[in-house]
Amino acid sequence: MKKRIAPLAMIVFLLCGAADAAVLTSETFVSMVKCTDPQVSPDGKWIAFVATVPLVDANRSNSDIWIVPTAGGTPRRLTNGTGADYHPRWSPDGGVIAFVSTRGGNAQIWTIPVGGGEAARLTDISTGAYDPVWSPDGKRIAFYSFVYPDCATDSCNGAREKKAEEGPVKAKVIDALLFRHWDSWKNGKFNHLFVADVSTGAFEDLMPLRNHDYPPFPFGGSGDYCFSPDGKEICVDAKEAAMEAISTNTDLFVIDLGAKHMKKITANEAADEKPLYSPDGRYIAYRAQQVPAFESDRWRLMLYDRSNGQSRSLTDAFDRWVTDYAWSPDSKSIYFTAGDQGHSPLYALDVKSLKIEKLVPKANNMTPAVADGGATIVFARAGHNFPHSIWAVSRGGKNLRRLENFNAEVLANLEMNAAEEIRYKGAEGADIQAFVIKPPKFDPAKRYPAIMLVHGGPQSAFIDHWYTNWNAQTFAAAGYVIFIPNFHGSDGFGQDFVNAISGDWGGRCYEDIMKGLDYIAALPYVDSKRIGAAGASYGGYMINWIEGHTDRFACLVSMEGTYSTAGSYGTTEELWFPEWEFGGTPWDKSEAYAKWSPDRFAKSFKTPCLVVHNELDYRVGLEEGLQMFTALQRQGVPSRLLCFPDEGHWILKPANNEFYYDQFIGWMDTYLKK
Numbered sequence: 001m002k003k004r005i006a007p008l009a010m011i012v013f014l015l016c017g018a019a020d021a022a023v024l025t026s027e028t029f030v031s032m033v034k035c036t037d038p039q040v041s042p043d044g045k046w047i048a049f050v051a052t053v054p055l056v057d058a059n060r061s062n063s064d065i066w067i068v069p070t071a072g073g074t075p076r077r078l079t080n081g082t083g084a085d086y087h088p089r090w091s092p093d094g095g096v097i098a099f100v101s102t103r104g105g106n107a108q109i110w111t112i113p114v115g116g117g118e119a120a121r122l123t124d125i126s127t128g129a130y131d132p133v134w135s136p137d138g139k140r141i142a143f144y145s146f147v148y149p150d151c152a153t154d155s156c157n158g159a160r161e162k163k164a165e166e167g168p169v170k171a172k173v174i175d176a177l178l179f180r181h182w183d184s185w186k187n188g189k190f191n192h193l194f195v196a197d198v199s200t201g202a203f204e205d206l207m208p209l210r211n212h213d214y215p216p217f218p219f220g221g222s223g224d225y226c227f228s229p230d231g232k233e234i235c236v237d238a239k240e241a242a243m244e245a246i247s248t249n250t251d252l253f254v255i256d257l258g259a260k261h262m263k264k265i266t267a268n269e270a271a272d273e274k275p276l277y278s279p280d281g282r283y284i285a286y287r288a289q290q291v292p293a294f295e296s297d298r299w300r301l302m303l304y305d306r307s308n309g310q311s312r313s314l315t316d317a318f319d320r321w322v323t324d325y326a327w328s329p330d331s332k333s334i335y336f337t338a339g340d341q342g343h344s345p346l347y348a349l350d351v352k353s354l355k356i357e358k359l360v361p362k363a364n365n366m367t368p369a370v371a372d373g374g375a376t377i378v379f380a381r382a383g384h385n386f387p388h389s390i391w392a393v394s395r396g397g398k399n400l401r402r403l404e405n406f407n408a409e410v411l412a413n414l415e416m417n418a419a420e421e422i423r424y425k426g427a428e429g430a431d432i433q434a435f436v437i438k439p440p441k442f443d444p445a446k447r448y449p450a451i452m453l454v455h456g457g458p459q460s461a462f463i464d465h466w467y468t469n470w471n472a473q474t475f476a477a478a479g480y481v482i483f484i485p486n487f488h489g490s491d492g493f494g495q496d497f498v499n500a501i502s503g504d505w506g507g508r509c510y511e512d513i514m515k516g517l518d519y520i521a522a523l524p525y526v527d528s529k530r531i532g533a534a535g536a537s538y539g540g541y542m543i544n545w546i547e548g549h550t551d552r553f554a555c556l557v558s559m560e561g562t563y564s565t566a567g568s569y570g571t572t573e574e575l576w577f578p579e580w581e582f583g584g585t586p587w588d589k590s591e592a593y594a595k596w597s598p599d600r601f602a603k604s605f606k607t608p609c610l611v612v613h614n615e616l617d618y619r620v621g622l623e624e625g626l627q628m629f630t631a632l633q634r635q636g637v638p639s640r641l642l643c644f645p646d647e648g649h650w651i652l653k654p655a656n657n658e659f660y661y662d663q664f665i666g667w668m669d670t671y672l673k674k
Contacts, residue, residue: 023440024414024477026661030054030654033406034388035066037087037367038378041094044371045070046114047378047403048078048088048097049390054654061654065099067114068403070371070378070392075404078112079119085110087131087222091138098122098132098141109143109196122201126158129194129203131222136231141196143203144220146189149211154203177245181218181573183616183648191217193225193236195257206234206255214238216250216273223274228281233257235265235275235284245575248295252286252304265304266311270297275304278331282306283351285334287322288313293576294502296459298495301325301336301349314349318356319494324367328374335359335368335377339492342421342433343464346379346393359397364465378403382466384419384437384473386411415440416473419464419484424519426512427488430497434485434516435462437476442525449530449672450481450520452553454513456537456560458501461490469536469559469651469660478665479673483520487512489538502581505538505565505596506545513542517552529554530672534664536560536612537620537649541598544628547609548601555671557664559612560620560649563628565597566590571621602631608638610667612660614647640667 034052041048047070052063065088068075079085083102090097094114101110104121107128112119123129125145133142151157164187172185179186191213196203207214214236215224225236234255241247250273251266266272270289277284284304288311289297299321301314314334315322323344325336334349346360346368363383371378374395381391381402390403402408419435426432439448453470455462462470462484472482486493488508489501501509513533521528532555535543540561547556562568566586569578579585582592594600609632613625625641632639642663644656651660 022413022415024416024473026474026658026665027056028410028414029471029474029661030056030658032387032410035390035404035406036380036388038369038380038390038403039088039090040070040369040371040378041090041114042092043094044373044376046094047369047371047390047392048090049380049404050086050088051075051077051404051406052086056654056658059653059655065097065112066404068390070376070403072401072403075406078114081119089132089134089222090114091134092136093138098134100130100132109141111198122198123196123203124201125194125203126154126161127189129196133222133226135195135227136229139198140231141198142193142222142225142227142234143196144191144193144215144225146217147192147205148188149190149192149207149209152208177243177575178573180618182618184218184618186217191215191220193234193255195234206260212238212240214253226275226277228277229279230281231257235277237273237275237286245573246293246579248289248293248576252284265309270294272302274325276325276327278327279329280331282331285325285327287325294580295574295577296457296491296498298498299323301334303351314351314354315356317354321491326368326370326377328370330374333374335370337365337368337379339461339463341492342435342461342486343492346377348395348397357397360393360400362464364463365391383464384435384466385416387466417442417476419472422519424515426515427508430488430508430512432485432487432512432516433490433493434483434519435464435472436520436523437472437482437484438525439476439479439481444525446525447527448479448481448525449532449668450483450523450526451475451668451672452483452485452513452516452520452531452533454533454535454539454542455484455486455490456535456539457491458489458505458509458538458541459491459498460538461486461492463492468657470534471661474661475665475668478669480668481520481523481526483516485512485516487516503583503592505541505581506549510542510545510549513546514550514552530674532556532668532672534559534668538562540612540620543609544598545596545601547607547632548598548604551606553607555668556607556609557612557667558609558625558628560614560617561624561628562598562620563624563631564599566593567599567627568620568624569593571618571623573618599627599631602635605632605635605637608667608671610640610642610663612642612651612663614643614649614651615645616648619649 037050039048063084065078066075081103085101087100109123109129127145129143192207239250269292272288275286291297301322304311320338344364346365348357366380368379382388393400417438534557536559540558543558583589611629629641
């Protein structure tokens with residue numbers, strides 16, 4: 001039995017360090033504190049953020065709210081609840097922080113005085129309350145809850161919840177798609193936007209009796225709704241499609257809080273989301289796609305002019321996906337992040353000239369916020385060599401600095417090599433970017449085993465980031481050279497490169513991967529006979545495809561991967577995805593589905609393979625992993641199935657995650673360290 005550290009001792013341990021640690025183990029990796037969601041106080045002097053501490057023995061994490069001076073200094077813990085405390089949001093006067101807490105059972109909105117005092121619960125809604133947003137006058141808080149749309153009162157929702165939980169019959173009755181998503185069943189419920197009175201806690205459903213999600217389920221949050229600067233209206237994005245499962249079309253809606261009138265302000269048939277009013281109230285910034293039913297179309301930063309109802313793109317000339325963004329206080333600039341060449345830089349955009357300046361070029365920069373009257377930008381950041389942490393940079397891109405010191409001493413005592421960026425020629429002569437990470441105590445005179453990591457998506461990328469399930473440093477610390485290619489379909493290299501993978505799942509990207517294998521096998525410090533490959537989601541699909549097309553890898557790990565493209569169509573939830581990728585439904589485009597289906601090549605399976613698939617994965621159903629494992633076992637191919645009953649498409653619980661890393665590395669060791 002491993003000796004675990006209690007939660008408070010864990011924070012002290014991670015702040016002060018562990019002098020004996022030298023190589024990153026799965027236990028050390030899983031124990032790292034994760035700092036996220038930086039929020040700037042109205043006076044710009046303080047940053048509130050969330051510190052999440054793994055409780056491995058309990059197989060869960062605990063999160064608390066901390067604050068740290070914008071100028072730098074010692075962080076101070078603001079909450080110390082028995083449940084999770086997260087999503088901090090400052091009141092307009094800066095005296096109170098609202099946050100979500102599960103300390104009383106289900107999630108509710110709580111408030112706590114910043115200067116000292118106890119937290120107090122604001123909401124008491126049977127279906128839970130999430131992601132508070134303050135009104136500009138500090139009198140109201142908007143939040144969302146997952147409710148039964150035919151219930152007009154909270155008592156009705158409460159009775160329905162109690163019956164579902166305590167009644168003897170657990171049957172689900174489904175009348176339409178989309179009935180489950182990611183790792184949750186909808187069970188006839190929808191997200192509705194609420195407003196609570198801060199003085200009384202009384203709340204009102206702004207979407208009564210509506211059978212749609214406001215904001216979208218299950219990934220919607222406070223980034224999907226906001227008050228206007230005068231507090232008279234709320235803008236929210238929602239999907240009102242007749243069949244959600246085949247549509248990516250979300251729109252922006254403005255709710256007049258006085259008249260209780262809702263108006264749609266976007267007519268785009270693709271996605272429009274994440275509205276954010278400019279401080280002067282003239283504009284609503286949001287991001288949008290242009291191609292309906294294609295979830296990986298380029299995300300443009302848009303500007304809606306409230307004076308004339310017209311929208312325009314600010315980033316037509318910027319061939320990258322805009323992700324997170326924040327306004328400058330003078331409404332003249334927008335700070336945003338976007339994937340670029342294996343990184344997610346922080347940018348500044350001048351709204352008038354449309355000039356874009358790269359402020360922080362490396363690592364994965366996230367969720368920017370503006371402090372000091374616009375002089376400082378605060379953001380979350382992670383990279384191949386460090387976990388999620390809170391950083392700041394000056395408006396001109398100077399004085400990049402970290403604001404808290406969680407994990408700092410632990411990281412200082414770990415030997416990790418920097419990720420090296422390389423380029424090689426892939427399919428059609430394209431330049432393919434990749435990262436190479438060497439193991440600790442690397443000796444160029446030796447020859448090491450290697451692991452190639454294949455990213456998911458497929459329209460995604462492996463960027464400079466501290467991944468939860470695919471942490472390259474943890475794999476490297478086990479004695480491996482890690483090779484991470486961004487093949488055709490990866491974002492951050494232009495939309496044409498992204499589009500190249502649709503309808504070509506096992507084509508150019510497979511060629512890119514095999515030419516990457518040629519590259520790494522030729523390295524003087526890599527043993528070409530001891531190279532494995534692993535991937536998840538689309539990466540898992542590609543491992544299944546590799547299994548039937550080559551025996552050049554010594555072993556494989558397939559996580560949450562598709563085995564039968566047509567079969568997976570019937571169990572996944574977002575049908576727009578396979579219908580776009582293969583040009584329609586399996587009954588209309590059977591040849592396209594069959595062409596790229598790994599099950600057709602099962603007779604050629606021969607490489608030892610660890611199959612990882614979880615019971616709560618509704619994106620790529622458990623059946624896909626079971627079929628893959630059955631095909632391997634039936635043909636006598638060395639194989640193992642790892643299945644977590646309490647995980648979905650990713651492995652998130654700390655004890656589960658540690659066990660997964662140990663299984664992964666143990667499997668690779670068996671075949672690559674003979």
